[in-house]
């Protein structure tokens with residue numbers, strides 16, 4: 001039985017197409033069966049903390065040096081690390097904002113990725129990701145449409161950050177494009193026809 005972590009990062013609630021597409025992916029996975037539970041982490045309803053001077057210091061401490069204040073400052077980070085550990089499949093929705101991922105998703109990543117936790121260094125100072133074998137589905141909503149040959153900053157970034165700092169390499173991207181076009185209607189079925 002598998003656990004799904006569903007990450008929502010659009011502020012538009014039920015109007016959001018990235019939430020709609022990521023929910024459609026979760027529903028497909030549920031239909032396939034063998035799912036134990038779905039954890040929903042809505043990054044807008046509960047925003048990740050901003051990395052500030054004191055919390056950044058805690059991020060670089062050796063776990064043996066943690067004190068009560070560290071536990072408090074790292075409580076959100078520890079919670080989302082536990083959610084990632086527990087998940088076999090991560091379904092992540094993001095709007096495209098100025099060609100990049102949403103702000104809350106970036107804040108979530110900055111809380112999640114941690115030396116000694118999501119990756120460790122081996123004796124040759126090579127990073128070894130600690131979350132190998134998990135699967136990520138990325139659902140991206142954009143007002144415009146992609147043009148062949150232009151950079152795909154969102155998908156490339158998510159793939160690189162997960163590969164480099166968590167060891168996750170199995171990442172599939174689904175896109176809902178042209179959401180700001182006049183008369184636009186979401187057709188999740190056709191986007192997921194090969195799912």
Ligand SMILES: Cc1cc2nc3c(=O)[nH]c(=O)nc-3n(C[C@H](O)[C@H](O)[C@H](O)COP(=O)(O)O)c2cc1C
Pocket residue numbers: 010011012015016017018019094095096097098099100141142143144145179180
């Ligand atoms: C601040 C802002 C920046 C945006 N930047 C882009 C962009 O760079 N490219 C694009 O195609 N659409 C852009 N859009 C449109 C959104 O990607 C589009 O509305 C999308 O459907 C939002 O995702 P959601 O429906 O999940 O909220 C932008 C919208 C906002 C509000």
